[in-house]
Amino acid sequence: MWHQPLSCRHISNVSALVNLTFNSPHRTASHPMYEVHPQPCVDEKALITPENKDLGTSRDVFAEDDVYQIQYKTLSWQAVSLLMIAEIVSNGILSLPSALAVVGIVPAVILIVFLGIFGLYTAKLLIDFKLNHLNVHTMGDAGYVISGPVAREVLAFGTVAFAVFSSGSEILSSQQALSTLSNQGMCSMYLVIIAGAVAFAISLPRTLDRLAWMGLFSAAAITLAGFFAMIGAGANPVPGRSLTVTASSNFFDAFLAVTNPVFAYAGHFMFFILISEMRRPEDAMKAAWCLQGFATVFYAVFSIVMYVYIGNTVQSPALFSLPPVWAKATFAIALPNFLFCAGLCTHTAAKLVFVRIFRHSEHVHSHTLLGWTVWTLLCFAAIAIAVILAIAVPIFSYLIGIAAALFAAWYTYGLAGFFWLHDVYHMKGGVNGLKQRSIGTGIAVLTVIAGAFICVAGTYVSIKLIAEAYADGQVGRPFVC
Numbered sequence: 001m002w003h004q005p006l007s008c009r010h011i012s013n014v015s016a017l018v019n020l021t022f023n024s025p026h027r028t029a030s031h032p033m034y035e036v037h038p039q040p041c042v043d044e045k046a047l048i049t050p051e052n053k054d055l056g057t058s059r060d061v062f063a064e065d066d067v068y069q070i071q072y073k074t075l076s077w078q079a080v081s082l083l084m085i086a087e088i089v090s091n092g093i094l095s096l097p098s099a100l101a102v103v104g105i106v107p108a109v110i111l112i113v114f115l116g117i118f119g120l121y122t123a124k125l126l127i128d129f130k131l132n133h134l135n136v137h138t139m140g141d142a143g144y145v146i147s148g149p150v151a152r153e154v155l156a157f158g159t160v161a162f163a164v165f166s167s168g169s170e171i172l173s174s175q176q177a178l179s180t181l182s183n184q185g186m187c188s189m190y191l192v193i194i195a196g197a198v199a200f201a202i203s204l205p206r207t208l209d210r211l212a213w214m215g216l217f218s219a220a221a222i223t224l225a226g227f228f229a230m231i232g233a234g235a236n237p238v239p240g241r242s243l244t245v246t247a248s249s250n251f252f253d254a255f256l257a258v259t260n261p262v263f264a265y266a267g268h269f270m271f272f273i274l275i276s277e278m279r280r281p282e283d284a285m286k287a288a289w290c291l292q293g294f295a296t297v298f299y300a301v302f303s304i305v306m307y308v309y310i311g312n313t314v315q316s317p318a319l320f321s322l323p324p325v326w327a328k329a330t331f332a333i334a335l336p337n338f339l340f341c342a343g344l345c346t347h348t349a350a351k352l353v354f355v356r357i358f359r360h361s362e363h364v365h366s367h368t369l370l371g372w373t374v375w376t377l378l379c380f381a382a383i384a385i386a387v388i389l390a391i392a393v394p395i396f397s398y399l400i401g402i403a404a405a406l407f408a409a410w411y412t413y414g415l416a417g418f419f420w421l422h423d424v425y426h427m428k429g430g431v432n433g434l435k436q437r438s439i440g441t442g443i444a445v446l447t448v449i450a451g452a453f454i455c456v457a458g459t460y461v462s463i464k465l466i467a468e469a470y471a472d473g474q475v476g477r478p479f480v481c
Contacts, residue, residue, distance in 0.1 A: 061137040061276050061355065068365040072207050072276070077283040079212035080274050081290035083344065084267055086218035088295055090334075090341045091169060092264035093226050094317035096299055097306040101314055102257035104246035105307060109300055112261045116296025119265040122416035122447065123288035126271050129419035130281065132427070137276050137359075138352045139269060139411055146422045155415075156352060158407040159269050160382075163349035165403040168386035168396060170342035171195045175390070176317065177331035177338060187481035189391050195339060196387035202343025203350065203379045208277045211344060218340040225334035226302050229319055232326030233309040241311025256461050259401065260316070262454055264299060265292075266408035268416075270348055346386070350378035392478040398466045405458025414451015417444040 062072040100108040129142065136142050140156025174195035175188050182191075205211055249257075275284045306318050315321045319330050354375055358364045363371030389396050421444050424433050434441045469475050 060134040061141075061359065063360075063365070069367050070206055070365050072365075073279055074207065074209040075212065075274065075278045077278065077280070077287040077290075079209065079215065080278060080284065081287040081294075082219045083208065083212060083215040083274065084270070084287065084291040085294055086215045086222065086337060087270065087341050087344055088265060088267035088291065089219070089222050089226075089298060090337050091173060092295065092299060093222070093229075093302050094173065094319065095260040096264055096303040097310070097314045097318040097321075098316035099257040099260045100303055100307040101244065101312040102247065102249060103254055104244045105304065106246055108257070108261070109304060111258065112264075112299050112303060113296055115261050115265055116292050116299070118450075119268070119295075119412060120288060120292040121443075122413055123268060123271065123292065124285060125416035125420045125444075125447075126268060127275065127284045127288060129416075129423060130272055130275050130284070132423055134281070136272055137355055138272050139415070140352065140356075142272065142415070142419065146418055156356070159352055159411070160349045162269055162403050162407040162411070163345045163352075164382055164386050165389070165400050167199065167342045167345035167349070167383065168390045169400050170338050170345065171199060171386055171390050172397065173317070174199075174335060174338040174342065177335045180331045181328055181335075189479065189481055192387055192390050195342065196383050196390075198339045199342035199346055199386075200379060200383040202340055203346035203383065204376065205347075206375060208274065208347070211340075211347065214340050215344075218337045222334055222337040223298070225330050225337070226298060228333055229322060229326070229330045230302060230305040232322045232330060233306050236323050236326065237309040238311050238313060238321075241309075241313065243308065243311055252461060252464060255457050256465070259404070259458055259461060261299070262458070263401075263404045263408055265295065266404055266412050267291075269408065269411040273348055273351055342383075342386070346379055346382045349382040350375065353378050394476045394478055395466055395469065398462055398469065401462035401465065402459055405455055405462055409454035409458060410451050412451075413454060414448050417447030417451070420444040420447075 060073075096108075096112065099111075102108075103111075130136055133142070133145055136145060138156060139159045140152045143151030143155035171192055175191040178186070178191045178195065179188055202211070202214065271284075274287075275281050278284060306321070307314055310318075310321045313321065319327050319334075322330060355364065357374065358371065362368060363374070389399070393399065420440065421434065424437060424440070425431070427433075429436070
Protein backbone atom coordinates (compact mmCIF):
# COMPACT_ATOMS: atom_id res chain seq x y z
CA MET A 1 0.00 0.00 0.00
CA TRP A 2 1.31 3.45 -0.84
CA HIS A 3 1.46 6.03 1.94
CA GLN A 4 1.92 9.77 2.12
CA PRO A 5 5.48 10.66 3.19
CA LEU A 6 5.92 11.24 6.91
CA SER A 7 7.01 14.64 8.17
CA CYS A 8 10.65 14.60 9.18
CA ARG A 9 9.95 16.51 12.35
CA HIS A 10 8.84 13.11 13.73
CA ILE A 11 12.30 11.65 13.16
CA SER A 12 14.98 12.40 15.68
CA ASN A 13 18.06 12.24 13.48
CA VAL A 14 19.35 11.58 9.98
CA SER A 15 20.26 7.99 10.77
CA ALA A 16 16.71 7.18 11.78
CA LEU A 17 15.45 8.72 8.54
CA VAL A 18 17.81 6.59 6.44
CA ASN A 19 16.84 3.42 8.32
CA LEU A 20 13.15 4.15 7.95
CA THR A 21 13.43 4.90 4.23
CA PHE A 22 15.55 1.94 3.19
CA ASN A 23 14.34 -0.71 5.61
CA SER A 24 10.63 -0.02 5.29
CA PRO A 25 8.47 -3.15 5.08
CA HIS A 26 6.49 -1.37 2.36
CA ARG A 27 9.31 -1.42 -0.19
CA THR A 28 8.18 -2.84 -3.51
CA ALA A 29 9.72 -5.86 -5.17
CA SER A 30 11.99 -4.87 -8.03
CA HIS A 31 11.18 -5.33 -11.67
CA PRO A 32 13.85 -7.12 -13.76
CA MET A 33 14.58 -3.95 -15.69
CA TYR A 34 12.89 -1.24 -13.72
CA GLU A 35 12.21 -0.84 -10.02
CA VAL A 36 9.29 1.06 -8.56
CA HIS A 37 10.21 3.04 -5.46
CA PRO A 38 7.88 4.14 -2.69
CA GLN A 39 7.88 7.80 -1.81
CA PRO A 40 10.69 8.43 0.71
CA CYS A 41 10.18 9.97 4.13
CA VAL A 42 11.37 13.52 3.72
CA ASP A 43 10.59 17.00 4.92
CA GLU A 44 8.42 18.46 2.15
CA LYS A 45 9.47 22.02 3.01
CA ALA A 46 13.04 21.03 2.28
CA LEU A 47 12.08 19.65 -1.12
CA ILE A 48 10.97 22.82 -2.89
CA THR A 49 12.52 21.90 -6.23
CA PRO A 50 11.42 23.15 -9.64
CA GLU A 51 9.70 19.82 -10.22
CA ASN A 52 7.52 19.56 -7.14
CA LYS A 53 6.94 23.23 -6.43
CA ASP A 54 4.39 23.53 -9.21
CA LEU A 55 3.01 20.03 -8.75
CA GLY A 56 2.07 20.41 -5.11
CA THR A 57 5.23 18.83 -3.66
CA SER A 58 5.55 15.02 -3.64
CA ARG A 59 2.03 14.41 -2.36
CA ASP A 60 -0.49 12.38 -4.30
CA VAL A 61 -2.66 14.70 -6.37
CA PHE A 62 -5.79 13.51 -4.53
CA ALA A 63 -5.43 13.29 -0.74
CA GLU A 64 -7.24 10.53 1.14
CA ASP A 65 -9.28 11.94 3.99
CA ASP A 66 -12.77 10.94 5.09
CA VAL A 67 -13.64 14.54 5.95
CA TYR A 68 -13.63 15.55 2.27
CA GLN A 69 -17.01 15.86 0.61
CA ILE A 70 -15.74 14.59 -2.75
CA GLN A 71 -13.73 11.37 -2.62
CA TYR A 72 -11.67 10.68 -5.74
CA LYS A 73 -9.62 7.60 -4.90
CA THR A 74 -12.49 5.13 -5.25
CA LEU A 75 -11.85 3.19 -8.47
CA SER A 76 -11.02 -0.50 -8.46
CA TRP A 77 -8.78 -1.98 -11.14
CA GLN A 78 -11.83 -3.74 -12.58
CA ALA A 79 -13.61 -0.39 -13.02
CA VAL A 80 -10.54 1.12 -14.68
CA SER A 81 -10.28 -1.79 -17.11
CA LEU A 82 -13.95 -1.41 -18.08
CA LEU A 83 -13.58 2.33 -18.61
CA MET A 84 -10.54 1.79 -20.82
CA ILE A 85 -12.14 -1.06 -22.79
CA ALA A 86 -15.20 1.10 -23.42
CA GLU A 87 -13.04 4.01 -24.61
CA ILE A 88 -10.42 2.20 -26.70
CA VAL A 89 -12.51 -0.49 -28.39
CA SER A 90 -15.20 2.03 -29.32
CA ASN A 91 -13.75 3.39 -32.56
CA GLY A 92 -11.10 0.70 -32.93
CA ILE A 93 -13.38 -1.98 -34.33
CA LEU A 94 -14.94 0.39 -36.87
CA SER A 95 -11.83 0.87 -39.00
CA LEU A 96 -9.66 -2.22 -38.48
CA PRO A 97 -11.19 -4.62 -41.08
CA SER A 98 -10.39 -2.18 -43.90
CA ALA A 99 -6.68 -2.47 -43.05
CA LEU A 100 -6.78 -6.16 -43.96
CA ALA A 101 -8.02 -5.28 -47.45
CA VAL A 102 -5.01 -3.02 -48.10
CA VAL A 103 -2.02 -4.91 -46.68
CA GLY A 104 -3.47 -8.43 -46.53
CA ILE A 105 -4.90 -10.55 -43.76
CA VAL A 106 -1.61 -12.02 -42.50
CA PRO A 107 0.45 -8.81 -42.13
CA ALA A 108 -2.52 -6.93 -40.67
CA VAL A 109 -3.30 -9.55 -38.01
CA ILE A 110 0.38 -9.82 -37.08
CA LEU A 111 0.48 -6.05 -36.73
CA ILE A 112 -2.69 -5.98 -34.58
CA VAL A 113 -1.29 -8.61 -32.19
CA PHE A 114 2.18 -7.01 -32.08
CA LEU A 115 0.78 -3.56 -31.33
CA GLY A 116 -1.39 -5.03 -28.57
CA ILE A 117 1.69 -6.54 -26.92
CA PHE A 118 3.69 -3.37 -27.51
CA GLY A 119 0.86 -1.34 -25.94
CA LEU A 120 0.99 -3.58 -22.87
CA TYR A 121 4.73 -2.95 -22.56
CA THR A 122 4.34 0.83 -22.82
CA ALA A 123 1.44 0.67 -20.33
CA LYS A 124 3.82 -1.03 -17.88
CA LEU A 125 6.33 1.79 -18.27
CA LEU A 126 3.67 4.45 -17.78
CA ILE A 127 2.34 2.74 -14.66
CA ASP A 128 5.83 2.36 -13.17
CA PHE A 129 6.47 6.04 -13.79
CA LYS A 130 3.19 7.01 -12.14
CA LEU A 131 3.94 4.90 -9.06
CA ASN A 132 7.34 6.53 -8.75
CA HIS A 133 5.80 10.01 -9.05
CA LEU A 134 2.45 10.00 -7.27
CA ASN A 135 2.09 13.75 -7.83
CA VAL A 136 1.78 13.15 -11.58
CA HIS A 137 -1.86 13.46 -12.63
CA THR A 138 -1.58 13.98 -16.39
CA MET A 139 0.87 13.73 -19.26
CA GLY A 140 1.57 17.42 -18.67
CA ASP A 141 2.76 16.71 -15.12
CA ALA A 142 4.91 13.88 -16.43
CA GLY A 143 6.41 16.19 -19.01
CA TYR A 144 7.34 18.63 -16.25
CA VAL A 145 9.11 15.86 -14.34
CA ILE A 146 11.28 14.78 -17.26
CA SER A 147 11.85 18.06 -19.09
CA GLY A 148 10.50 21.16 -17.33
CA PRO A 149 7.73 23.72 -17.88
CA VAL A 150 7.78 23.81 -21.69
CA ALA A 151 7.21 20.05 -21.91
CA ARG A 152 4.40 20.35 -19.36
CA GLU A 153 2.54 22.93 -21.43
CA VAL A 154 3.03 21.05 -24.70
CA LEU A 155 1.92 17.69 -23.31
CA ALA A 156 -0.95 19.20 -21.32
CA PHE A 157 -2.20 21.02 -24.41
CA GLY A 158 -1.83 17.84 -26.43
CA THR A 159 -3.84 15.84 -23.89
CA VAL A 160 -6.69 18.35 -23.88
CA ALA A 161 -6.63 18.69 -27.67
CA PHE A 162 -6.58 14.95 -28.26
CA ALA A 163 -9.36 14.39 -25.70
CA VAL A 164 -11.53 17.04 -27.40
CA PHE A 165 -10.83 15.61 -30.86
CA SER A 166 -11.60 12.11 -29.56
CA SER A 167 -14.86 13.42 -28.16
CA GLY A 168 -15.65 14.94 -31.56
CA SER A 169 -14.83 11.64 -33.25
CA GLU A 170 -17.25 9.79 -30.97
CA ILE A 171 -19.91 12.44 -31.61
CA LEU A 172 -19.49 11.87 -35.36
CA SER A 173 -19.86 8.12 -34.80
CA SER A 174 -23.03 8.84 -32.82
CA GLN A 175 -24.31 11.02 -35.67
CA GLN A 176 -23.60 8.22 -38.18
CA ALA A 177 -25.50 5.78 -35.98
CA LEU A 178 -28.48 8.12 -35.59
CA SER A 179 -28.51 8.91 -39.32
CA THR A 180 -28.52 5.21 -40.14
CA LEU A 181 -31.31 4.49 -37.67
CA SER A 182 -33.44 7.38 -39.00
CA ASN A 183 -32.80 6.62 -42.70
CA GLN A 184 -31.14 10.04 -43.00
CA GLY A 185 -34.43 11.54 -41.83
CA MET A 186 -32.90 14.41 -39.84
CA CYS A 187 -30.21 16.94 -40.63
CA SER A 188 -26.84 15.54 -39.51
CA MET A 189 -25.94 18.90 -37.95
CA TYR A 190 -28.87 18.59 -35.54
CA LEU A 191 -27.89 15.01 -34.73
CA VAL A 192 -24.38 16.18 -33.83
CA ILE A 193 -25.85 18.77 -31.45
CA ILE A 194 -28.13 16.14 -29.85
CA ALA A 195 -25.21 13.75 -29.38
CA GLY A 196 -23.13 16.57 -27.90
CA ALA A 197 -25.86 17.43 -25.38
CA VAL A 198 -26.03 13.82 -24.19
CA ALA A 199 -22.23 13.61 -23.94
CA PHE A 200 -22.19 16.84 -21.92
CA ALA A 201 -24.62 15.36 -19.39
CA ILE A 202 -22.49 12.21 -19.12
CA SER A 203 -19.31 14.22 -18.48
CA LEU A 204 -20.66 16.23 -15.52
CA PRO A 205 -19.99 13.90 -12.54
CA ARG A 206 -16.83 15.12 -10.78
CA THR A 207 -15.36 11.69 -10.02
CA LEU A 208 -14.75 8.77 -12.35
CA ASP A 209 -16.44 6.25 -10.05
CA ARG A 210 -19.72 7.94 -11.00
CA LEU A 211 -19.00 6.95 -14.59
CA ALA A 212 -17.79 3.43 -13.79
CA TRP A 213 -21.23 1.82 -13.85
CA MET A 214 -21.85 3.41 -17.25
CA GLY A 215 -18.47 2.05 -18.31
CA LEU A 216 -19.71 -1.46 -17.59
CA PHE A 217 -22.76 -1.03 -19.84
CA SER A 218 -20.70 0.80 -22.46
CA ALA A 219 -18.08 -1.96 -22.67
CA ALA A 220 -20.86 -4.56 -22.85
CA ALA A 221 -22.60 -2.56 -25.60
CA ILE A 222 -19.57 -2.27 -27.89
CA THR A 223 -18.68 -5.92 -27.33
CA LEU A 224 -22.22 -7.04 -28.13
CA ALA A 225 -22.27 -4.76 -31.18
CA GLY A 226 -19.06 -6.40 -32.41
CA PHE A 227 -20.48 -9.90 -32.03
CA PHE A 228 -23.73 -8.83 -33.66
CA ALA A 229 -21.79 -7.38 -36.63
CA MET A 230 -19.85 -10.63 -37.03
CA ILE A 231 -23.09 -12.62 -36.98
CA GLY A 232 -24.59 -10.27 -39.57
CA ALA A 233 -21.53 -10.60 -41.82
CA GLY A 234 -21.54 -14.39 -41.48
CA ALA A 235 -25.25 -14.62 -42.25
CA ASN A 236 -24.86 -12.39 -45.32
CA PRO A 237 -21.50 -13.13 -46.96
CA VAL A 238 -20.67 -11.07 -50.05
CA PRO A 239 -20.96 -13.26 -53.17
CA GLY A 240 -17.79 -13.53 -55.22
CA ARG A 241 -15.75 -11.71 -52.63
CA SER A 242 -11.97 -11.64 -52.97
CA LEU A 243 -9.50 -12.02 -50.12
CA THR A 244 -5.85 -11.01 -49.96
CA VAL A 245 -3.36 -12.96 -47.87
CA THR A 246 -0.50 -10.51 -48.40
CA ALA A 247 -0.40 -7.47 -50.64
CA SER A 248 2.27 -5.13 -51.94
CA SER A 249 1.49 -1.44 -51.79
CA ASN A 250 3.15 1.95 -51.88
CA PHE A 251 4.19 3.63 -48.64
CA PHE A 252 1.25 6.03 -48.54
CA ASP A 253 -1.49 3.39 -48.91
CA ALA A 254 0.29 0.90 -46.66
CA PHE A 255 0.90 3.32 -43.80
CA LEU A 256 -2.59 4.75 -44.18
CA ALA A 257 -3.89 1.24 -43.50
CA VAL A 258 -1.38 0.72 -40.69
CA THR A 259 -2.57 3.84 -38.87
CA ASN A 260 -5.89 2.12 -38.13
CA PRO A 261 -4.42 -0.59 -35.84
CA VAL A 262 -1.76 1.83 -34.53
CA PHE A 263 -4.35 4.29 -33.24
CA ALA A 264 -6.85 1.59 -32.26
CA TYR A 265 -4.85 1.29 -29.01
CA ALA A 266 -4.61 5.06 -28.44
CA GLY A 267 -6.01 5.30 -24.93
CA HIS A 268 -2.84 5.66 -22.88
CA PHE A 269 -3.29 9.42 -22.58
CA MET A 270 -5.93 8.69 -19.90
CA PHE A 271 -3.81 6.33 -17.82
CA PHE A 272 -2.38 8.84 -15.35
CA ILE A 273 -5.78 10.43 -14.69
CA LEU A 274 -7.42 7.03 -14.15
CA ILE A 275 -4.67 5.70 -11.89
CA SER A 276 -4.83 8.88 -9.79
CA GLU A 277 -8.40 7.94 -8.82
CA MET A 278 -7.68 4.29 -7.99
CA ARG A 279 -7.98 3.01 -4.43
CA ARG A 280 -4.84 0.94 -5.00
CA PRO A 281 -2.68 2.46 -7.74
CA GLU A 282 -0.34 -0.54 -7.52
CA ASP A 283 -3.16 -2.65 -9.05
CA ALA A 284 -3.11 -0.60 -12.26
CA MET A 285 -1.15 -3.26 -14.13
CA LYS A 286 -4.03 -5.69 -13.65
CA ALA A 287 -6.27 -3.26 -15.51
CA ALA A 288 -3.66 -2.90 -18.26
CA TRP A 289 -3.46 -6.69 -18.70
CA CYS A 290 -7.24 -6.88 -18.89
CA LEU A 291 -7.50 -4.00 -21.36
CA GLN A 292 -4.74 -5.03 -23.74
CA GLY A 293 -5.62 -8.72 -23.59
CA PHE A 294 -9.27 -8.13 -24.40
CA ALA A 295 -8.63 -5.46 -27.04
CA THR A 296 -5.98 -7.50 -28.86
CA VAL A 297 -8.04 -10.70 -29.03
CA PHE A 298 -11.28 -8.89 -29.88
CA TYR A 299 -9.63 -6.74 -32.57
CA ALA A 300 -8.02 -9.77 -34.23
CA VAL A 301 -11.16 -11.92 -34.18
CA PHE A 302 -13.47 -9.10 -35.31
CA SER A 303 -11.17 -8.01 -38.15
CA ILE A 304 -10.69 -11.55 -39.46
CA VAL A 305 -14.37 -12.50 -39.37
CA MET A 306 -15.59 -9.27 -40.98
CA TYR A 307 -12.93 -9.43 -43.69
CA VAL A 308 -13.43 -13.12 -44.48
CA TYR A 309 -17.17 -12.68 -45.04
CA ILE A 310 -17.09 -9.26 -46.75
CA GLY A 311 -13.75 -9.32 -48.55
CA ASN A 312 -11.81 -6.47 -50.07
CA THR A 313 -14.93 -4.33 -50.42
CA VAL A 314 -15.16 -3.87 -46.65
CA GLN A 315 -15.75 -0.22 -45.79
CA SER A 316 -14.58 2.00 -42.96
CA PRO A 317 -16.56 2.10 -40.69
CA ALA A 318 -17.03 -1.63 -41.22
CA LEU A 319 -20.66 -1.55 -40.06
CA PHE A 320 -21.63 0.18 -43.33
CA SER A 321 -20.65 -3.04 -45.14
CA LEU A 322 -23.52 -4.92 -43.47
CA PRO A 323 -27.02 -5.22 -44.95
CA PRO A 324 -29.23 -2.26 -43.89
CA VAL A 325 -31.18 -4.17 -41.24
CA TRP A 326 -28.03 -5.56 -39.64
CA ALA A 327 -26.27 -2.19 -39.85
CA LYS A 328 -29.17 -0.50 -38.07
CA ALA A 329 -29.29 -3.14 -35.34
CA THR A 330 -25.53 -2.98 -34.79
CA PHE A 331 -25.43 0.82 -34.71
CA ALA A 332 -28.33 0.84 -32.25
CA ILE A 333 -26.41 -1.45 -29.89
CA ALA A 334 -23.16 0.52 -30.25
CA LEU A 335 -24.74 3.99 -29.88
CA PRO A 336 -24.66 4.07 -26.03
CA ASN A 337 -20.93 3.33 -26.21
CA PHE A 338 -20.28 6.18 -28.65
CA LEU A 339 -22.14 8.64 -26.44
CA PHE A 340 -20.46 7.43 -23.25
CA CYS A 341 -16.98 7.67 -24.76
CA ALA A 342 -17.67 11.21 -25.96
CA GLY A 343 -18.62 12.09 -22.38
CA LEU A 344 -15.59 10.31 -20.93
CA CYS A 345 -13.18 12.15 -23.24
CA THR A 346 -14.88 15.44 -22.38
CA HIS A 347 -14.55 14.62 -18.67
CA THR A 348 -10.84 13.91 -19.18
CA ALA A 349 -10.17 17.26 -20.88
CA ALA A 350 -12.12 19.16 -18.21
CA LYS A 351 -10.47 17.24 -15.34
CA LEU A 352 -6.97 18.15 -16.50
CA VAL A 353 -7.72 21.86 -16.62
CA PHE A 354 -9.78 21.82 -13.41
CA VAL A 355 -7.04 20.14 -11.36
CA ARG A 356 -4.45 22.43 -12.90
CA ILE A 357 -6.43 25.47 -11.69
CA PHE A 358 -7.47 24.25 -8.22
CA ARG A 359 -4.86 21.62 -7.35
CA HIS A 360 -4.86 20.82 -3.59
CA SER A 361 -7.54 23.44 -2.88
CA GLU A 362 -10.95 23.11 -1.26
CA HIS A 363 -12.63 23.49 -4.64
CA VAL A 364 -11.28 20.09 -5.70
CA HIS A 365 -12.52 18.20 -2.64
CA SER A 366 -15.62 20.17 -1.61
CA HIS A 367 -18.95 21.16 -3.17
CA THR A 368 -18.15 24.84 -3.55
CA LEU A 369 -20.09 27.16 -5.83
CA LEU A 370 -16.91 28.27 -7.60
CA GLY A 371 -15.72 24.70 -8.03
CA TRP A 372 -18.96 23.46 -9.59
CA THR A 373 -19.31 26.57 -11.75
CA VAL A 374 -15.83 26.22 -13.20
CA TRP A 375 -16.23 22.45 -13.64
CA THR A 376 -19.53 22.83 -15.51
CA LEU A 377 -18.12 25.56 -17.73
CA LEU A 378 -15.05 23.45 -18.55
CA CYS A 379 -17.20 20.45 -19.53
CA PHE A 380 -19.44 22.69 -21.61
CA ALA A 381 -16.47 24.39 -23.31
CA ALA A 382 -14.87 21.03 -24.20
CA ILE A 383 -18.05 19.56 -25.69
CA ALA A 384 -18.92 22.84 -27.43
CA ILE A 385 -15.53 22.92 -29.16
CA ALA A 386 -15.94 19.26 -30.20
CA VAL A 387 -19.42 19.92 -31.61
CA ILE A 388 -18.37 23.10 -33.44
CA LEU A 389 -15.39 21.31 -34.98
CA ALA A 390 -17.62 18.44 -36.12
CA ILE A 391 -20.15 20.85 -37.69
CA ALA A 392 -18.04 23.74 -38.93
CA VAL A 393 -14.85 22.03 -40.15
CA PRO A 394 -15.48 19.85 -43.23
CA ILE A 395 -12.07 18.18 -42.87
CA PHE A 396 -12.52 17.42 -39.17
CA SER A 397 -12.28 13.66 -39.71
CA TYR A 398 -8.88 14.22 -41.33
CA LEU A 399 -7.79 16.52 -38.52
CA ILE A 400 -8.53 13.70 -36.06
CA GLY A 401 -5.85 11.70 -37.89
CA ILE A 402 -3.37 14.55 -37.53
CA ALA A 403 -4.14 14.90 -33.81
CA ALA A 404 -3.67 11.16 -33.35
CA ALA A 405 -0.34 11.25 -35.19
CA LEU A 406 0.97 14.29 -33.31
CA PHE A 407 -0.10 13.24 -29.80
CA ALA A 408 -1.37 9.64 -29.57
CA ALA A 409 1.82 8.36 -31.20
CA TRP A 410 3.76 9.81 -28.26
CA TYR A 411 1.25 9.13 -25.48
CA THR A 412 0.74 5.49 -26.44
CA TYR A 413 4.27 4.65 -27.55
CA GLY A 414 7.16 7.13 -27.64
CA LEU A 415 6.91 8.87 -24.25
CA ALA A 416 6.97 5.59 -22.34
CA GLY A 417 10.58 5.11 -23.45
CA PHE A 418 11.51 8.57 -22.17
CA PHE A 419 9.85 7.82 -18.81
CA TRP A 420 11.85 4.60 -18.39
CA LEU A 421 15.14 6.26 -19.32
CA HIS A 422 14.46 9.19 -16.97
CA ASP A 423 13.72 7.09 -13.90
CA VAL A 424 16.52 4.60 -14.42
CA TYR A 425 18.97 7.46 -14.92
CA HIS A 426 17.83 9.40 -11.83
CA MET A 427 17.06 6.46 -9.53
CA LYS A 428 19.45 3.73 -10.63
CA GLY A 429 22.86 5.29 -10.95
CA GLY A 430 22.85 7.54 -13.98
CA VAL A 431 24.66 6.39 -17.11
CA ASN A 432 26.03 3.32 -15.34
CA GLY A 433 22.50 2.30 -14.41
CA LEU A 434 21.48 2.54 -18.07
CA LYS A 435 24.52 0.53 -19.19
CA GLN A 436 23.78 -2.18 -16.64
CA ARG A 437 20.27 -2.49 -18.11
CA SER A 438 21.37 -2.56 -21.73
CA ILE A 439 18.39 -4.58 -22.97
CA GLY A 440 15.87 -2.33 -21.25
CA THR A 441 17.73 0.76 -22.46
CA GLY A 442 17.77 -0.51 -26.02
CA ILE A 443 14.04 -1.30 -26.01
CA ALA A 444 13.24 2.10 -24.47
CA VAL A 445 15.26 3.90 -27.16
CA LEU A 446 13.51 1.89 -29.89
CA THR A 447 10.18 2.81 -28.31
CA VAL A 448 11.05 6.50 -28.59
CA ILE A 449 12.12 6.03 -32.21
CA ALA A 450 8.89 4.15 -32.99
CA GLY A 451 6.83 6.97 -31.51
CA ALA A 452 8.74 9.54 -33.55
CA PHE A 453 8.31 7.54 -36.78
CA ILE A 454 4.56 7.08 -36.24
CA CYS A 455 4.22 10.78 -35.48
CA VAL A 456 6.04 11.96 -38.62
CA ALA A 457 4.66 9.35 -41.02
CA GLY A 458 1.13 9.63 -39.65
CA THR A 459 1.17 13.41 -39.99
CA TYR A 460 2.46 13.14 -43.56
CA VAL A 461 -0.25 10.65 -44.54
CA SER A 462 -3.00 12.74 -42.93
CA ILE A 463 -1.88 15.96 -44.64
CA LYS A 464 -1.66 14.19 -48.00
CA LEU A 465 -5.17 12.84 -47.49
CA ILE A 466 -6.48 16.37 -46.95
CA ALA A 467 -4.73 17.60 -50.11
CA GLU A 468 -6.21 14.72 -52.16
CA ALA A 469 -9.67 15.31 -50.70
CA TYR A 470 -9.60 18.96 -51.78
CA ALA A 471 -8.22 18.03 -55.19
CA ASP A 472 -11.00 15.46 -55.74
CA GLY A 473 -13.73 17.79 -54.53
CA GLN A 474 -14.61 15.52 -51.61
CA VAL A 475 -14.55 18.26 -48.98
CA GLY A 476 -18.01 19.53 -48.12
CA ARG A 477 -19.16 22.87 -46.79
CA PRO A 478 -19.52 23.86 -43.12
CA PHE A 479 -22.87 24.08 -41.36
CA VAL A 480 -24.77 21.94 -43.86
CA CYS A 481 -26.78 18.76 -43.49
